[in-house]
């Protein structure tokens with residue numbers, strides 16, 4: 622990777638928060654698309670924003686890049702308030718924001734290097750300088766050999782690499798990623814995420830990701846914010862939110878990537894107290910680093926057994942989710958025992974026969 626790509630933003634700015642939103646509101650008729658959103662993104666951080674369809678994610682991103690004006694509230698980018706600015710004075714601030722899109726938005730009649738250099742052309746850079754910068758950026762994204770190619774000659778992953786290089790051309794303080802991997806296959810998604818992570822750590826680039834792909838957030842975000850009906854319903858470090866989602870919205874968004882109770886057991890669950898209880902146990906961070914399962918089975922050797930689950934790692938933090946069957950007589954003791962070890966426990970119901 623190229624070590625010469627200049628990064629003026631981090632050299633010249635001192636503010637810790639690249640984005641600060643305060644009580645942002647935007648209505649469309651009866652719909653509150655943003656209903657009092659306050660959040661901040663620190664320099665060098667990767668923040669994921671997730672939410673169901675209609676939660677307000679696009680409205681938020683459109684407010685950030687100036688395409689939408691909030692009804693009220695404050696937007697500060699790199700220490701400057703952009704709410705209330707005229708279109709002309711917004712222009713230089715827009716350059717502080719690079720954007721990548723689901724469908725790449727490349728110009729098909731222009732070569733790869735021309736696409737990358739386009740933001741610099743708009744800024745009035747001389748041709749030789751902007752092509753030199755494009756070459757640096759193409760090396761950064763691993764596409765040096767494709768400078769003279771046209772977008773139609775590239776794969777989806779390569780097109781997104783061009784999109785990333787173009788987004789970085791004017792040395793933005795912030796990269797907004799709007800579903801940037803949603804049109805890519807899983808392997809290409811992984812390589813694009815690795816590239817974004819690499820750029821984030823090499824250049825200290827601040828990234829705000831809007832996505833419906835929970836894997837994306839799990840793999841590269843530091844923190845996550847969950848939007849629902851225009852409000853923030855949950856936020857925190859990804860490993861914490863993903864290991865212990867507190868709201869039904871977050872639980873439902875994460876259902877595809879967290880271990881779930883096997884269907885053959887879920888179908889037989891009943892709320893009555895007959896038969897074994899099925900208990901969901903979530904444990905993360907320090908508490909999960911110890912021999913949690915061993916302690917649990919040592920304490921309840923004959924009347925508990927693991928039916929499903931395992932330990933994953935999110936940003937180096939262990940995150941465990943287990944489903945345990947336990948006799949009705951021992952369930953309350955097991956719950957207290959697991960909670961004392963730092964777990965979050967939920968009794969899901971009972972199964973009359975053996976699970």
Ligand SMILES: Nc1ncnc2c1ncn2[C@@H]1O[C@H](COP(=O)(O)OP(=O)(O)OP(=O)(O)O)[C@@H](O)[C@H]1O
Pocket residue numbers: 649652653654672673674675676677678679680681
């Ligand atoms: N221009 C508009 N006119 C009317 N209603 C709008 C407009 N833009 C957004 N909305 C409404 O505001 C709410 C939030 O929409 P938004 O597009 O921000 O959600 P989203 O989280 O991005 O959804 P998706 O994941 O489906 O893109 C929705 O109820 C939507 O119908």
